[in-house]
Amino acid sequence: MPRIPVGTAVESSLQWLVDHAGGFFDGVSAVLLFAVNTVYTALVSPLPFVLIAVFGLVAAVTTRSAVLTVFTVLAFLLVDGMRLWTQTLETLAVVIMAAVISVLVGVPVGILAANSARVSVCVRPVLDFMQTLPVFVYLVPSVFFFGIGVVPGIVATTVFAIPPAVRLTELGLRQVDAEIVEAARAFGPRPGQVLREVQLPLALPSIMAGVNQVIMLALSMVVVAGMVGAEGLGGVVVSGVTQFDIGLAFEGGIAVVVLAIFLDRVTGALGRPRSSGRRTRTALDTLLRRRAREEAPREPEHAAA
Amino acid sequence: MIEARHLTKVFDLSPARARRTLDAGPDRARAVREAGGVLAVDDVSFSVERGELFVIMGLSGSGKSTVIRMINRLVVPTTGSVLYDGTDVGGMTPRQLRGLRNERVGMVFQHFALFPHRTVRENAAYGLKARGVPRRERLRRADRALEQVGLGQRGGAYPDEFSGGMQQRVGLARALTTDPDVLIMDEPFSALDPLTRRSMQEQLLELQRDFRKTIIFVTHDLNEAMRLGDRIMVMRDGRTIQLGTGPEIIARPADGYVHDFVSDVDRTRVLTAAAVMRPPWVTAALGEDPAAVLARLERSRARGAYVTAPDGGIAGVATPEALSAAAAERRADLEHCLGGDYTAVPDDTPLVEFCHLTGGHAVPLAVVDRDKRLVGVVPRARVLDAIASAAEDRSEHA
Numbered sequence: 001m002p003r004i005p006v007g008t009a010v011e012s013s014l015q016w017l018v019d020h021a022g023g024f025f026d027g028v029s030a031v032l033l034f035a036v037n038t039v040y041t042a043l044v045s046p047l048p049f050v051l052i053a054v055f056g057l058v059a060a061v062t063t064r065s066a067v068l069t070v071f072t073v074l075a076f077l078l079v080d081g082m083r084l085w086t087q088t089l090e091t092l093a094v095v096i097m098a099a100v101i102s103v104l105v106g107v108p109v110g111i112l113a114a115n116s117a118r119v120s121v122c123v124r125p126v127l128d129f130m131q132t133l134p135v136f137v138y139l140v141p142s143v144f145f146f147g148i149g150v151v152p153g154i155v156a157t158t159v160f161a162i163p164p165a166v167r168l169t170e171l172g173l174r175q176v177d178a179e180i181v182e183a184a185r186a187f188g189p190r191p192g193q194v195l196r197e198v199q200l201p202l203a204l205p206s207i208m209a210g211v212n213q214v215i216m217l218a219l220s221m222v223v224v225a226g227m228v229g230a231e232g233l234g235g236v237v238v239s240g241v242t243q244f245d246i247g248l249a250f251e252g253g254i255a256v257v258v259l260a261i262f263l264d265r266v267t268g269a270l271g272r273p274r275s276s277g278r279r280t281r282t283a284l285d286t287l288l289r290r291r292a293r294e295e296a297p298r299e300p301e302h303a304a305a
Numbered sequence: 306m307i308e309a310r311h312l313t314k315v316f317d318l319s320p321a322r323a324r325r326t327l328d329a330g331p332d333r334a335r336a337v338r339e340a341g342g343v344l345a346v347d348d349v350s351f352s353v354e355r356g357e358l359f360v361i362m363g364l365s366g367s368g369k370s371t372v373i374r375m376i377n378r379l380v381v382p383t384t385g386s387v388l389y390d391g392t393d394v395g396g397m398t399p400r401q402l403r404g405l406r407n408e409r410v411g412m413v414f415q416h417f418a419l420f421p422h423r424t425v426r427e428n429a430a431y432g433l434k435a436r437g438v439p440r441r442e443r444l445r446r447a448d449r450a451l452e453q454v455g456l457g458q459r460g461g462a463y464p465d466e467f468s469g470g471m472q473q474r475v476g477l478a479r480a481l482t483t484d485p486d487v488l489i490m491d492e493p494f495s496a497l498d499p500l501t502r503r504s505m506q507e508q509l510l511e512l513q514r515d516f517r518k519t520i521i522f523v524t525h526d527l528n529e530a531m532r533l534g535d536r537i538m539v540m541r542d543g544r545t546i547q548l549g550t551g552p553e554i555i556a557r558p559a560d561g562y563v564h565d566f567v568s569d570v571d572r573t574r575v576l577t578a579a580a581v582m583r584p585p586w587v588t589a590a591l592g593e594d595p596a597a598v599l600a601r602l603e604r605s606r607a608r609g610a611y612v613t614a615p616d617g618g619i620a621g622v623a624t625p626e627a628l629s630a631a632a633a634e635r636r637a638d639l640e641h642c643l644g645g646d647y648t649a650v651p652d653d654t655p656l657v658e659f660c661h662l663t664g665g666h667a668v669p670l671a672v673v674d675r676d677k678r679l680v681g682v683v684p685r686a687r688v689l690d691a692i693a694s695a696a697e698d699r700s701e702h703a
Contacts, residue, residue: 186406188404
């Protein structure tokens, strides 16, 4: 078997991209940097105690669990006490950015894959590739394209986090009862109406499970991203490990865990059906519905006006 | 109203390949199977009149569900066409097709297929939502449809709070809200328990009396088909085996398959007075001479004669005793020998509802048409014969 120079081919094509599409990557880099800084600024501007109260409130509203609410408040107070507050928010900003991009890319791709067997077949190996290719293999090239700092971290995190968004969206849509979709079509709705009003709401628990997975995977990548110069908890852990400062590394690690538990429980609760029986409404659905109900009584006034 | 012409559907093959395969030879089913496809519906044609309740009956896999889905093009026929008042559905633009589904055809599903994330009222309003009717208006009309199916006050509940029968009422309301001319019902009552099924059937017949929709109703239950259908199309392996009214199919099953089916039917509910009656042996007109009637009566085995008025209605019954008395008094007509000792039923009464009325009088049960004219009689022996032949079928079957 002759030597097949796959590596050389990859290298030269990466070099070609850096040479010819450098401007594009610089532009992407600038946009991402601006976006993540905006999120970070928004998070860091209120006093820590205010934000901790907000986190507690979010936990209370979504999970309706007193235990988790108390845990959230105490755990974030601990993070602040370890003097890791700004780093935690940096990490949170990166996770939010990566999760938003992953969902914005992953959910539409999942919808396409659910509607077309051909797309599904093409997408699947790409997802496998994204999920199993060892992180460092593309983390380093992404430094070529985006330089040292937070942006290659976001990109690498996004690549890693997109697959569950695609997979669980596709799965959720495919699991929607075919007879219900047919029933919707039998009444002649406009194209897109069935997707928006029937398929997506019924697939919502699965899609939200995907979002939950996206966030958890993004968080798990954060430490690795610290190695390419992303600040935040990843940076804390990496410097702790490299300087043999076990205590610092542990503190960083504990802050990651706190963030992980908080984000997991909150997004998990949004996707889970509310307790009562086999009802498929989710907490998110209930929140949206409550808004719709409040709107309802106002309608007669519209009519009068 | 609706005309289906040579509908054929092949699954699992591309349309072009399927058409080529169908043209290949005489044994289409086999050719399709060998090409790796499934011939679900094979050259089915029928037409449904306005206001008719048309039943398609067959076991699972007979292609009946595919046929009705081709009527509103949820399934695109491989070959053949469907016409609504002469307009070919296949030639419609997507927009026209949506209009057809939204405004002219309502559909009810076997497993209800309600939207679990919407309230019952929103479910019922779905067709109008698709049409773009403002919220308040469509909910008002949804409430009215729910009222029609007997769920007026329950609109705020979610479907999973309802029993199967109630859920299917919602399904029916959803189909009625858009006020379509045509209702397509795909085994709507199969998933319900027998008692609920019965009451839903009655409710459907009631609605049908009030609104006269054109209904295409699919079922695998011949009793249900007989109870509801004006006409019944029996399908097997994608083909039409027989098309006719219930009594026609019972009386003359097209082949052994239909015959087997029919033998399980409760004949006493299908056979009507018209189907089992015979002409009376002796009748008399009101103006006849009592002595002549008496003579006719004595020559026959009858124990009384129905006397008809000039308009064809029953004036009364003349017994030999009354006739001989009148003859002795030399009366000119039968006016004074009429008795009221008889019972009459309309000719569309099912056997089960009149069999207990036979044999109670000297004369057999009278059968009258819509204008109350005497059209025949049912002596008790005829009832027993009809039931016995059903039992014979059944034992033959076993």
